[in-house]
Amino acid sequence: MSKTLIRNGHVVGQTTATCDVLIEDGRIVAVGPALAAGNAQIIEAAGMLVAPGFVDTHRHLWQTSIRGVAADWSLVDYIRNIRLGYATAYTPEDVYIATYVGALEAIDAGITSLGDFCHIIRSPEHAEAARQALIDSGLRARLYYGFYNIPDEKPVFADHAARLAHARDFRRAFGTSTDLISMGVALTEFNLQPIERTTAEVHLARDLDLDITMHMGTLSTPDGVSRLREAGLLGPRMLHVHCNASTDAELAQIAGSGGKVSITPETEMQMGMGFPITNRALKAELRPTFGIDIVSDCSGDMFAQMRLALQTARAIDNQVVLDTGKMPVSIGLTVANAYRFATLDGAAAMGFDGLVGAIAPGLRADIILMKIEGVHHLPKTPDPIATIVLQARPGDVDTVLVDGVVRKRAGKLVNVDFAAIGCRAQTSADHLAEAARDAAAHTGATATASVYAAGVAKMTGTN
Numbered sequence: 001m002s003k004t005l006i007r008n009g010h011v012v013g014q015t016t017a018t019c020d021v022l023i024e025d026g027r028i029v030a031v032g033p034a035l036a037a038g039n040a041q042i043i044e045a046a047g048m049l050v051a052p053g054f055v056d057t058h059r060h061l062w063q064t065s066i067r068g069v070a071a072d073w074s075l076v077d078y079i080r081n082i083r084l085g086y087a088t089a090y091t092p093e094d095v096y097i098a099t100y101v102g103a104l105e106a107i108d109a110g111i112t113s114l115g116d117f118c119h120i121i122r123s124p125e126h127a128e129a130a131r132q133a134l135i136d137s138g139l140r141a142r143l144y145y146g147f148y149n150i151p152d153e154k155p156v157f158a159d160h161a162a163r164l165a166h167a168r169d170f171r172r173a174f175g176t177s178t179d180l181i182s183m184g185v186a187l188t189e190f191n192l193q194p195i196e197r198t199t200a201e202v203h204l205a206r207d208l209d210l211d212i213t214m215h216m217g218t219l220s221t222p223d224g225v226s227r228l229r230e231a232g233l234l235g236p237r238m239l240h241v242h243c244n245a246s247t248d249a250e251l252a253q254i255a256g257s258g259g260k261v262s263i264t265p266e267t268e269m270q271m272g273m274g275f276p277i278t279n280r281a282l283k284a285e286l287r288p289t290f291g292i293d294i295v296s297d298c299s300g301d302m303f304a305q306m307r308l309a310l311q312t313a314r315a316i317d318n319q320v321v322l323d324t325g326k327m328p329v330s331i332g333l334t335v336a337n338a339y340r341f342a343t344l345d346g347a348a349a350m351g352f353d354g355l356v357g358a359i360a361p362g363l364r365a366d367i368i369l370m371k372i373e374g375v376h377h378l379p380k381t382p383d384p385i386a387t388i389v390l391q392a393r394p395g396d397v398d399t400v401l402v403d404g405v406v407r408k409r410a411g412k413l414v415n416v417d418f419a420a421i422g423c424r425a426q427t428s429a430d431h432l433a434e435a436a437r438d439a440a441a442h443t444g445a446t447a448t449a450s451v452y453a454a455g456v457a458k459m460t461g462t463n
Helices: 061-066 075-083 092-108 124-137 160-171 195-207 224-230 248-257 265-270 278-283 302-322 335-341 344-349 384-391 418-440 447-460
Strands: 003-011 019-024 027-032 041-044 048-052 054-059 111-118 140-146 181-186 211-216 238-242 260-262 367-371 397-402 405-409
Touching: 003 367, 048 384, 054 092, 054 238, 054 260, 054 344, 061 092, 061 111, 061 124, 061 418, 092 111, 092 124, 092 397, 092 405, 092 418, 111 124, 111 181, 111 397, 124 140, 124 160, 124 181, 140 211, 160 181, 160 195, 181 195, 195 211, 211 224, 224 248, 238 248, 248 260, 248 278, 260 344, 265 302, 278 302, 302 335, 302 384, 335 344, 335 384
Parallel strands: 003 041, 003 048, 054 111, 111 140, 140 181, 181 211, 211 238, 238 260
Antiparallel strands: 003 019, 019 027, 048 367, 367 397, 397 405
């Protein structure tokens, strides 16, 4: 039996000034002051905040290798340049190194659970590369298998049925949803295929007892929720991402179905998708959760998403009062709300509730220790949650445990060969940049590219 004692930290949510956390075989067994250590490994946490790891409910890890290319892009630019360009150049090696580095980036920033929306599966080898990268990283992750057709001139999968068949085969490589690496399904967007194919994807997920996620309520498919409901497909264990163009009635439909939502504030506001739905989700009795989405355009940490979502939601609420000619006298949404969205609510959205998202006996030990040092913490904020949400930075994350295993210690990732992975990541980035330029010039003739082009025309009003 392996035992670890996190000692003398300020455990978020505990009333005592210092507290210990005892872990046995990856599970939290006790939280309290002056716990007996026995033969446990000691992690000294004096002066640090001890908190549950963040839960990122939506990210495309495969885009780590093209970090920053979409810094000034709209959603239309993104579709044209990534889905019709870069995506067509990805090899299994590109998928592996991007997923691996992206998962390490998440751990480094205190994210211990992540939903990887993997819609770069050009072949069985691409799928296996993503799975192996997640395993090697040590992150708790769900690989949501995407059925998207990449506009390849010589596709490996002959048709949609072949993709479904491979997904069934791929399921055998995974255990249960409580394992560190689990499988889910990422539905193809409605504007890219007929409803019959969406139905087949949903039925496959339910046959295999898998959670489902999908991009929802963007301008190209603003009525996606209603279309799911009309087809009899709307239901629980479905994580709806974005929903900016979804109506209030559709958000209520998601809530009524037992579904969840994931908000990606930074991408949504940059790419013209609309304001994050935080306020509207709460009114519909939906608990918001946060995703980073893509580091091809934005930051890879949860601190940025919490702040953007919180302050944007506050501004929207404040504007309602300002429009009456008065000043708001109070703030409704709190830092505690944002913190919960990034932890407990994120865990629930991914079906990890009762597993992670808090520090309590019986839960798995996904825990971060944060140093409260440096000029940006002078003087110290009396509220630890306010510190985490509004003052902290990724560099403050000192130690990270995932399922009780130390993945970062004293500010550095454990057992990571930075020189080797840096070389592989840069080689991948250079290859993709060159290949994407060539691919973009040849994808216009494929059927999938034509469908994407039609979607772009619809979004821009040029059809």
